[in-house]
Structure formats: C-alpha cells, structure tokens
Amino acid sequence: xxxxxxxxxxxxxxxxxxxxxxxxxxxxxxxxxxxxxxxxxxxxxxxxxxxxxxxxxxxxxxxxxxxxxxxxxxxxxxxxxxxxxxxxxxxxxxxxxxxxxxxxxxxxxxxxxxxxxxxxxxxxxxxxxxxxxxxxxxxxxxxxxxxxxxxxxxxxxxxxxxxxxxxxxxxxxxxxxxxxxxxxxxxxxxxxxxxxxxxxxxxxxxxxxxxxxxxxxxxxxxxxxxxxxxxxxxxxxxxxxxxxxxxxxxxxxxxxxxxxxxxxxxxxxxxxxxxxxxxxxxxxxxxxxxxxxxxxxxxxxxxxxxxxxxxxxxxxxxxxxxxxxxxxxxxxxxxxxxxxxxxxxxxxxxxxxxxxxxxxxxxxxxxxxxxxxxxxxxxxxxxxxxxxxxxxxxxxxxxxxxxxxxxxxxxxxxxxxxxxxxxxxxxxxxxxxxxxxxxxxxxxxxxxxxxxxxxxxxxxxxxxxxxxxxxxxxxxxxxxxxxxxxxxxxxxxxxxxxxxxxxxxxxxxxxxxxxxxxxxxxxxxxxxxxxxxxxxxxxxxxxxxxxxxxxxxxxxxxxxxx
Amino acid sequence: xxxxxxxxxxxxxxxxxxxxxxxxxxxxxxxxxxxxxxxxxxxxxxxxxxxxxxxxxxxxxxxxxxxxxxxxxxxxxxxxxxxxxxxxxxxxxxxxxxxxxxxxxxxxxxxxxxxxxxxxxxxxxxxxxxxxxxxxxxxxxxxxxxxxxxxxxxxxxxxxxxxxxxxxxxxxxxxxxxxxxxxxxxxxxxxxxxxxxxxxxxxxxxxxxxxxxxxxxxxxxxxxxxxxxxxxxxxxxxxxxxxxxxxxxxxxxxxxxxxxxxxxxxxxxxxxxxxxxxxxxxxxxxxxxxxxxxxxxxxxxxxxxxxxxxxxxxxxxxxxxxxxxxxxxxxxxxxxxxxxxxxxxxxxxxxxxxxxxxxxxxxxxxxxxxxxxxxxxxxxxxxxxxxxxxxxxxxxxxxxxxxxxxxxxxxxxxxxxxxxxxxxxxx
Numbered sequence: 001x002x003x004x005x006x007x008x009x010x011x012x013x014x015x016x017x018x019x020x021x022x023x024x025x026x027x028x029x030x031x032x033x034x035x036x037x038x039x040x041x042x043x044x045x046x047x048x049x050x051x052x053x054x055x056x057x058x059x060x061x062x063x064x065x066x067x068x069x070x071x072x073x074x075x076x077x078x079x080x081x082x083x084x085x086x087x088x089x090x091x092x093x094x095x096x097x098x099x100x101x102x103x104x105x106x107x108x109x110x111x112x113x114x115x116x117x118x119x120x121x122x123x124x125x126x127x128x129x130x131x132x133x134x135x136x137x138x139x140x141x142x143x144x145x146x147x148x149x150x151x152x153x154x155x156x157x158x159x160x161x162x163x164x165x166x167x168x169x170x171x172x173x174x175x176x177x178x179x180x181x182x183x184x185x186x187x188x189x190x191x192x193x194x195x196x197x198x199x200x201x202x203x204x205x206x207x208x209x210x211x212x213x214x215x216x217x218x219x220x221x222x223x224x225x226x227x228x229x230x231x232x233x234x235x236x237x238x239x240x241x242x243x244x245x246x247x248x249x250x251x252x253x254x255x256x257x258x259x260x261x262x263x264x265x266x267x268x269x270x271x272x273x274x275x276x277x278x279x280x281x282x283x284x285x286x287x288x289x290x291x292x293x294x295x296x297x298x299x300x301x302x303x304x305x306x307x308x309x310x311x312x313x314x315x316x317x318x319x320x321x322x323x324x325x326x327x328x329x330x331x332x333x334x335x336x337x338x339x340x341x342x343x344x345x346x347x348x349x350x351x352x353x354x355x356x357x358x359x360x361x362x363x364x365x366x367x368x369x370x371x372x373x374x375x376x377x378x379x380x381x382x383x384x385x386x387x388x389x390x391x392x393x394x395x396x397x398x399x400x401x402x403x404x405x406x407x408x409x410x411x412x413x414x415x416x417x418x419x420x421x422x423x424x425x426x427x428x429x430x431x432x433x434x435x436x437x438x439x440x441x442x443x444x445x446x447x448x449x450x451x452x453x454x455x456x457x458x459x460x461x462x463x464x465x466x467x468x469x470x471x472x473x474x475x476x477x478x479x480x481x482x483x484x485x486x487x488x489x490x491x492x493x494x495x496x497x498x499x500x501x502x503x504x505x506x507x508x509x510x511x512x513x514x515x516x517x518x519x520x521x522x523x524x525x526x527x528x529x530x531x532x533x534x535x536x537x538x539x540x541x542x543x544x545x546x547x548x549x550x551x552x553x554x555x556x557x558x559x560x561x562x
Numbered sequence: 563x564x565x566x567x568x569x570x571x572x573x574x575x576x577x578x579x580x581x582x583x584x585x586x587x588x589x590x591x592x593x594x595x596x597x598x599x600x601x602x603x604x605x606x607x608x609x610x611x612x613x614x615x616x617x618x619x620x621x622x623x624x625x626x627x628x629x630x631x632x633x634x635x636x637x638x639x640x641x642x643x644x645x646x647x648x649x650x651x652x653x654x655x656x657x658x659x660x661x662x663x664x665x666x667x668x669x670x671x672x673x674x675x676x677x678x679x680x681x682x683x684x685x686x687x688x689x690x691x692x693x694x695x696x697x698x699x700x701x702x703x704x705x706x707x708x709x710x711x712x713x714x715x716x717x718x719x720x721x722x723x724x725x726x727x728x729x730x731x732x733x734x735x736x737x738x739x740x741x742x743x744x745x746x747x748x749x750x751x752x753x754x755x756x757x758x759x760x761x762x763x764x765x766x767x768x769x770x771x772x773x774x775x776x777x778x779x780x781x782x783x784x785x786x787x788x789x790x791x792x793x794x795x796x797x798x799x800x801x802x803x804x805x806x807x808x809x810x811x812x813x814x815x816x817x818x819x820x821x822x823x824x825x826x827x828x829x830x831x832x833x834x835x836x837x838x839x840x841x842x843x844x845x846x847x848x849x850x851x852x853x854x855x856x857x858x859x860x861x862x863x864x865x866x867x868x869x870x871x872x873x874x875x876x877x878x879x880x881x882x883x884x885x886x887x888x889x890x891x892x893x894x895x896x897x898x899x900x901x902x903x904x905x906x907x908x909x910x911x912x913x914x915x916x917x918x919x920x921x922x923x924x925x926x927x928x929x930x931x932x933x934x935x936x937x938x939x940x941x942x943x944x945x946x947x948x949x950x951x952x953x954x955x956x957x958x959x960x961x962x963x964x965x966x967x968x969x970x971x972x973x974x975x976x977x978x979x980x981x982x983x984x985x986x987x988x989x
Contacts, residue, residue, distance in 0.1 A: 170694040185696060194973065368783045388786055464739055465732035467697065474738040475791040477717060478729045480799035481754035484766075490758050526779075533772070547765055551772030554796065556789045557780040 029342055030359040036335040037362045037383050044377045046366040046385040051076050052520030053562060054084060054364055059519075060391065060561045061312055062088070062358070063096035064103060065398035068408055069515035076521070088358045092351050095444035098131035101350070103394050104311060105131075109144070109160055109178055112459070112466045117215075117223035118149065118159035126156025132441070136348040137304060138293050141179060145289035148213075148225040150277065158225070161213075166225050168210035176206055177322035177469075179292055180252065181303030190237040195325040200237055205250035208233040209288040216277050229267035229280035249284050254296045257287050299324065301340035306330075308350065309339060310471075312357045314387030314561075315380055321471060331381040367562040389561040390473045396559070397458035401451060403517040403553060404492035405499060414446040454488060483554050493553070497546035506531045513545065517552040611923055611959040612838055612889040613705050614880075615846040616873060618865075620853030621682070623899035623909055625938055626653050626862040628917035629670045636901035636937045638859055647928040655866040658874035664928045665881060666921040667987050671932020671941040674897060674948050677911040679853075682896030687733070689952025690978045701955060703734035703741040704976060705844035708961050714841050715801040716808070717744045717752075721846040722830045724748060736969040743846075748826065749833050751809035755802055770796065808840045809833065823871040831872035835879050838889060852895065856906030877921060890958050891921040894951075901938040915941045918951065924958030926989045949981025957983040 038045065049057065055075045059067045067075070075087060091097055105127050106120075115123070130140045149158035164170045169188065177183045184192070184203045192198035211233055216226040234246050250256040262282050272278035293300055302324065310316040317336045318324050330336040346352050357363055367386040369378040380387045391399060401407045418439075419426045429439040461479045464470050483489055496516065503509040510530040514522040522530065530548055537544040552558060630653040631637040642651040645663030652660055652668075659666075676682045676691075684692040687700040699707070706718025718741060719733065727747025731739030744752055757766055777793050807813055811832045822828035827849045834845045849869055854861045873893070880886040898916025899909035915934045921927070933943035953963040956977055963977035 165694075167694045173694075388784060388788065390788060390792075461729070463731075465697075465735070465742070468732075468735065472738070473788075474740040475788070475795045476729070476740045477795050477798040477802055478744070478752070478754070480795035481752070481802070484796070484799055485754040485756065485758045485761070485803075487758070490760065494760075529775075543765065547769040548772060550769045551776055554773050555776040555780060556784075556792055557776065559792050560789065562780075562784065 028359075029356040032338065033335065033356070034361045036332055036338070037360075041377075041382075041384055044370075044373060044384060046368060046370055046373075048361070049364050049366045049386065050520075051083075052518075053366065055087065056519035057363075057386075057561055058084075058088060058091060058358060060395055060399070062091040062100060062354070063094060064100035064395055065096075065402045065407070066519050068402060069512055072515050072519045084364070085359065088355060092355055092358075095132070095441040097351075098128055099444060099448055101131040102127040103392075107392070107394075107470050108307065110163065111468060111470055112463055113163050114466060115159065115163060116165075117162040118155050120159075122156040123159035124156075126154070131350070134349065134351045137343075137350045138300075138348040141300075141304075142289040142293050145175070145179070145292060146286060148227075148285065149222075150224050161225055162215065162223050166210070166213055166215040168207055168213070171210045172203060172207045175288075175292065176203075179303060180297070180299045181306060181318065181322055181324040182252075182299070183322040190239050195327050197325050197327075200235060201245065201247060201250075202252050204233050204235045204245070204247045205252070205256070208247055208249040209284050209291070212280070213285050216275065218275050218277070224277045225285065226272065226277040227280050227283055227285055228272060228278060229262065229282070249287055249291065251291045251294070251297050252299055254291065254294065257284075257291055259284075295344075298340065301344050302336060304348075305339040305343045305353075306336060308343070308353055309357065312354065312363055313383060314389040319381070320469075322469070331383070367560075386562070390559060391561055392470075392473075393459040393462035394455050395561070396462060397455040398451075399558070400458075400489060400492065400553060401454060403558075404496040404549075405516070406454075406492055406495070407447065407451065409495075410450050411443060411447050414443050414450070418442060418446070457482065457486070457488065480554075489553070490550075493546050493549050494542075496549055497542045500545050500549075501542040506534055509534075509545070513549060513552070517549060518555075518557055609960075610711070610841070610888065611709050612842070612885070613701070613709070613844045613955070613959060614834060614838060614876075614889055614891045614922075615701065615844075616869075616891070616893045617846055617848045618852050618869070618893065618895045619848050619850040620679070621895045621897045621899055621911060622852040622865075623854065623858060623862055624670070624915075624917040624934075625899070625901065625909075626655055626859070626866065628652055628668045628919055629934060629938060630654075631901070631936065631938045634937050636903065636939070638903065640859070650928065650930055653866075655862060656870045658870045659877075662874060662877045662881075662921065665877065665886065666919055666927060667925050667929040667931065668917055668919050669931050669946060669951065669984065669987070670917045670934055671944045671946055672898070672916045672918055672948075672951070673941050673945050674913040674916075676897060676913040676948075679896055679911075682911075682913060685948045686894055686896055686951075688735075689949050689981070697732070697735035698974075699735040699737045699741065699976075700733040700743070701952065702743055702844040702846055703737050704956070704961070705959070706734075706741040707737045708976075709959060710843040714843060715798070715805050716837060716840055716842040717802075718843045719743045719846075720746060720837055720842050720844065721848065722746045722749055722833055723848045724826055724830075724850045728753070736967075736974065746809065746833070749809070749811065749830050751806055752802075755806045755809075757803065770800065805840065808836050811836065821875050823868060823875075825868045825872075827868045828872040828875070831876040835876055838880070838885060839883070852899075854899065854908055855904070855910055856908035858899065858903070858907060858909040860907075880922070886922045888923050890923040890925065890955060892955060893919040915939065920954075920958075920987065924960070924989055925987055929987055931984055931986050944984075944986075946984055947981065949978035950984050953977050953981050953983040954987055957988055 052072070055072055056066055059065065075083060080086065102124055106124060110123070144157045144160045147154065147158035147161065149155050149162050161171060164174065173183065173185050182198065184198050186192050187198045187200050187203040189200070191200050212228045212231040213225050214228070215223055217223045232246060234244050236244050248256050248259060260282055266281060268278060268280055270276065270279040291297070306316045306318050307321055310321055317330045317332050318328065343353050362383050365386045367388050369385045373385070378385050398407065419429070429435050461482050462473065464472070464474070500509050500513055503512060507527060510522055510527050513530070514520060514526070533548060534541065534544050625631055625636065625638060626640060630640065630642040630651065632640065632642045641654045643654045643657060643660055645652055645660040647663040650663050650668070652663070674682065674685055676685050681692050688698040690698050700719070702719035702721065710718040721743040723745050725747055727745045727750055729742065729744055731742035733743045734741035746752065757763070773796065781789055811819065811829055814832060819829070819832065822832040827847070830847045834847050837845050849865065852862070852865060877886070877891065880889055880891070897911055897913040900912040902909070904910060915938060931944050932941060932946060934940065935942050956963040961976070963983065965976050966973040967976050
C-alpha cells in the first residue's frame, strides 16, 4: 500500500517536472517575451507593422541601412507567410549584420573617443571578427576587459582601456556603466544621494581593479598597461571625513576577490622602470574580467540583455541603459530576469538572442498608436507601440547612400573588379557555401571601406560629443543646413534624380522613387500628387525629381526607424 | 602660424592675421547704418538676458590690465592711470576702457590653482575643475539652454574665433550638442547657410513645401517631441539663411568699421554687436594670443591696443543702445601671468592671484572686489575661484546656480555646489 502510494507520488512528481520542463522547452523565447509584454494590455496594443515598415525596420536594425528598392520590392511581393522569418535569418547570416554589430558596439563602448593609442581599424577588426564568427558575448567582454595591449597581434580589444589612458576613475565609471549598467560617478565622493544602492564602496571596489595600473609608452611610443604590485584603495565620504575605509577589488555585491600573499622581493615578473611595462606576479587587473563576467554577478547579464533589447526595441527595459537601480526599476522586471537568464543559457549567443527579439510581435508592431490609446498606455516603456528610433549617424549616412544608389553602384563596381579578374576564380568562389560566404564578406568589406569615409560629416553633425553616451540624439539647425545645402547629399540626389528621370512612365518612376527612399510604394494620393508635381515642370524633369527625392529624404519618415 | 612667444602648446596654433585688412577697400553696401535695432527694445521688454564673453586666449597679464603694480619689482614698465571711477586705477594700456570703469567691476582676488592651458580653459568655461569621466557644460551652453527661448533665429552659443570655424557639441556636455558652440572661424558665416548654386529660391521653396506636406502626413498620428524637434530645425535653417547677412560686417558703414579698428579683433567685436542686436543669446569673442612667455610687455602693448579699441567701442555701443542693462559682459582668460618677470622679459602661467573684469546686466558698476599684495604675488582679501565667478555670472543673468538639471533621470546642479556667488558684485 505504502509502496503504491510512493509510486503514485513519484509519478506525480515526474509528471509535474516533465510538464514544467516542456512548457518552457516548447514555448519559444520570443513567444514568452510577447506574453510578458502583452500581459494585462487587453489588446491595447498597436497593430502589426506593415510589410514595408517591417522590411525597413529589420534592415536598419540588423544591417545598419535601409534595403534597396529591389530588395524592398522582392519582399513586398513575396506571398510566403514565412517571409519575415526568412528575411530575419538571411540578414543575420549576412556580412552586413557583423558590420552593423561592429559599429553598434564600437559606438557603445568607445563613445566616439579619438583613437590615440590603438588604431581604430584594429579595434574594429577585433569587433568585426567577433561578430562574424558569432563569438559568445561573454567571451568578447572578457577579451576587452583583460586586454592590456602587450600582445602586439591582439591590440584591438585593448583600445577600451588604452584610449581611456588607463585612467582608473574613467575605467571605473565606464566599466560600471557599460558592463554593469550603473553609472556610479556620483558615488565617487560619497554614497549616492538619490540611489541607495549606489554605494561609495561599490565605486572603490571596482576602482581597486584599476588603481595599480597605468599607461606606459615604450621607446617607440607604443602604449600598454603596466601594473604595480602595491597600492591600496582607501576612501572617505565627504560627509563623514573622519572615517577612512579600505577596500580590495570587488564587483558590487559579489565576494571580495581573494588575494594571494606574495613574498617580499618576489612581487614582480618585470619590475617598474621608465618606459618599461611593469608586470606583477599577482595582477589585480587580470582579476577584472573573471570577476565582472561571472555567474556571481547578475548585473552583467542583466546589463547585456538590456542593451541588446534596446538595440532592437529602441529603449531599454531599464532606461537609461546605465541607470540600473531600485529607484529606476525595469518596466518589466520579470521579463528582464528571463532575458538575462536565457541569454546566459544560450551561451551568450548574440545572434540567436537577437533573432528571438526580431521574431517577437513586440518588435513587429506599428509605431502608430491605435486611435484612442491613452498616453499612459502608449508610453514607450510599455512597448505596446513600436518606439520611433532616430537613425544613428551611421544608419543615416548609409541609408542616404543606399537611397540614392551610391551603395549599389559601389557594390557593382567592387563585384566587377573582384569577379572579372579571372573567370576560373569566380567559378571557384561559387563552389560551396563556405566560399560563397567568403566572397560575400569580401564584397561587403570593400564596399564598407570604400564608403565609410562618407559617414564622417554625418557623425560630425548628428553624433554626440566624444566620451558622452551616444544613446540619445539631438536635432540641431546645422543638421538641417547640412542636408539642405551640403554638397554630398545634393550631388548624390542629382545622381538618383538623373537615373529616375530616364523612366518614361511617371507612375513607375514615382514607385521607384518611393521604394528607393522610403521602402514602400506611394499611397494613391501621394502618387497622384507626385505625378502632378512632375507634370507641372515638364522642362526640368530631373530637377523636379530631385526636389521630390530631397523632400522624401529630409522627411521625418526617413529620419526615423518607424 | 604659431606665436613665437607662446609656450608652444597646441592651443596656440591659430592664425591671428589671416584675414587682415580684407575689409579696408569695401564701400558701404547698405542702409544698415541707421542704428537702433527695433528688436533691442523688444528684447528688453521681454526681460531677455544676453551674454558677451571676451576671451583673452593664452592668459592675459593682470598686471598689464586690471591690477597694475607700478614701481615695484614685479610691476613692469607701464604706469597705472585713473579711470572714470575715482580711486580705481588700471594699466595705462587700456585708456579707452578706463572711461567705462563706472560700468565695470573688477575681481582682483582670483585664485584658480591652475597653470595648465587646457585645464584652465575648462575651469573658466565650466566653473569646475576637469575630472576624468565627468563633463560639464560651458557657460555658453547653459545660456543657450536656459536663457534662450529657443525661438531665436540665431544659435544660442556663438563663438567668434581667430582660427577655425565649425559646429561644436562637446561644450554642451549633458545638455546635448544642440547647445554646443557654433564657431565662426575668423568671423566667417556658418557652413551651409548659403543656398547651393544648383538650388534656386523657387526650387528651395517648393521642395520645402513638399517636405512639410510629407511630414504632416507622417506626424498625423506619430507626432512626438523628437519628430517636432527635427521638423523645426528646417524652419530654423530657413530663418538662419534669410538672416545670413547678419554675419557680414562689411554691411556696416566704413566709419563704424573704423571705430572698431582695422584688425581682426575689432571686426569680431563689431560682428558680436551685430549678433547681439539680432538677439543672439551668448556671444564669445576670442582674442589671441596673450601667452607671453617672452616679450610680455611688447606683446601686451600690441594686443591690448587692439583689445582696448574693440572692447571699449563695443561697450559704448551696447550702453548707448540700451543693451548693456540686459547683457552681461565678462573679460577673462584661462589664468593670469606671473608677477615674476623671467629672463626673456616674459611672464609665465599663473593661476594664483589674477583678475577678471565684468560689466552690464546685474553687475554693480565701479566695484572692485578682492585684493592682492603689493607685489601681486598673492591674494590678501576676498579670494575667489572659478566656481564663485561662475555662480556670479549665472546669478547676474537671473539664473539660479543652485538649480538642478535633470539628465536622464539624474539631477546635476548647474554650478559647482561647493561655490557661491560674489554678492558684492551684484546690483
């Protein structure tokens, strides 16, 4: 009897366990995200985005620029019900995706600081490789946090520290902000007045990883980080000047780093000297990556998940991205915990994680609030309506170049050069998937290198100052002047207008114009108006097309990822 | 061109004379000679405050300007002269400026503890010491953000420099680049304010109509603060293009140009007047270069000759046109110069005991605050730092330096919380 009971009980437990497991295993992450966002909304949600909005949005987010008219037309005319998923997978697999991530992470981590000690190309190369091979993001973070520039073949990741001059306060601030989601600058002099959980001890615990390190330049001027074997961190609150505190290296609430005792006289592998990089036997800085990227530091996973979310959704679940604190709670706390957990569970596979986000209904919602939606329900923190995202300076410049045909023309020229050198080589390149992929990457690199200089003036006009968070954007009169009277845009538009003006049928021409610039076909009244506009200027067709194209390019619809 | 007397830091790679005399032969082009700008009265009626900063780059000598010590071992060759205020004397290199002393206030007890060009510039522009990881906005950016109404056709923070022009951004720190400086290199108008040759006025008007029409459609349901800000910039751009001639001092009658002086600084002061009269909120004019590590006296003689003419004429005009009451004027540098005269007859960097001058809006004329000892080697009365000065500027134009500014949900006090205004200066 008892055994029977036990067996039945066991069966129940097993069944329950199994049911629990299968619920999680069967329901894909994107569906669970949508349930979390839609819970309690009772349908107070924006309608799904149109195909035109979706194809533009996903190209901008995953490849950094709008699609060509040809790509847009193909997508719009594709009857397949699975076309969105197919598109997401195709884009995630493209070399443009790795490039987009390179740019996003460069801007996020370096904040447009000038490249002083490490050439930008080495750092960008490091990021591009990491995203091309889809290296786990925790590993990428560890590589950045542990790089000291000593290995001449891998100086790229060291740019994070070296182009901050290895300054311990700056490193503390930026590792806190960018890797842990906490701007603890104000806790430098005392516990934060507004945020109870931003302690001065947290600031100096992190500071203790850096305070022994310093930037050293060898005889050739090559900078690396050296480190001394001594230097303890003490701090006083400006409010309680009598109490002096000491701390060793420690990340937020995690246990302090256990430090080995080093025998006197044995402190160094390489002792400090002028123009020499000192290497201690025990390095605090070498502990940093292990201590920050650790299962014991949930803040790391939360920060990373939140930042990836913001790339796609236009704002963080915690927003601003570097203000994780009880006083600024996440809009969806359980969702953030789930995302942080799942990101770790999938081995920090950034591509896989972004794919899940791209597959959500949340991502694919219209940016147009439904009629009658209250401002509270339409608040961006609800994610019930897609957030309007201003294009980053890079997205903007590349999209202008895409819209005006500059990218396509450059790509065609690159392909001509690469693939007509030797027909045999061209054949070889098509042999298998690996070779084809290599070929695509080659073309993308050549196009990128050829055109990236054009982004310069856009970054100067639309970017924020070096060393400042680039998350927000501002509109200024100089941007409008640049787009109204500046040469690059006007001459690119001339090219586009010249090409379009050769299309004899006005309606077909207007179609092509709208697809090229706005990634959609014109509405009937828009078409009619455009045709009328052109008809009124029969002697100056190209000029009229130029004016129309300029108006589309400078419209809010183009300026935002909507 | 480098100034061969400077300390050769990168701050001085500016051309002083690149545009010299370019205006001499030009006739009077317009009827802009008739003076009173109708908007001056309007601005005052609104209580709109403006600011003018004259920046003496490189660090001008307090001993050859506001705090002379004649007949002492540190005093140098120049005499002190009387001013319009009995009992206040300044250096004889500033005879025209001396006439304005009843409008001006001097702060003679400045100690900034800073002898580095870059850090001194940061300190004097922001009222806070530079620290890694923290950026604070320039005075000009704060003015652009808090004094300007946002509807003015001119950008809020305009900086006329002897050298390069362009759009800044960094100056605004957390306020956002919109409040950054617009640099008018050697007084030249800002980039892209002229219609491209290929665009006719008619074509420009019609493409803007198309753009507005597009936007109305999009904004129908998706109007946000961000979309509004973006569309507004195009209207501002059109206004700025229309008023482009404000940047052109050659539209002033020849006698006006002569009054200000046939040198860059004079021309830049005249431009500053035109901008202020067009309701620019904050105008800074940089006069370069005072970094006189050698031949301090010869160079101050030359530089201050330009300064005295341009500055005093500008003060005259602001006062006569009723603008001075609502315009705060500040003359400052990154630091002063050593009382000790070095073996090259130069003076070196010196943040320990130096002076700045103020005038106009909210400032009690004829005031001197602070005192240095007989040789000028230390402050002996009412010592103040850059933070105090910064608080004073803000207070003078009616801003509360203790106001908090919200940055992404964080509060920052707009002026250094450890400092306070110099109330003796405030009217």
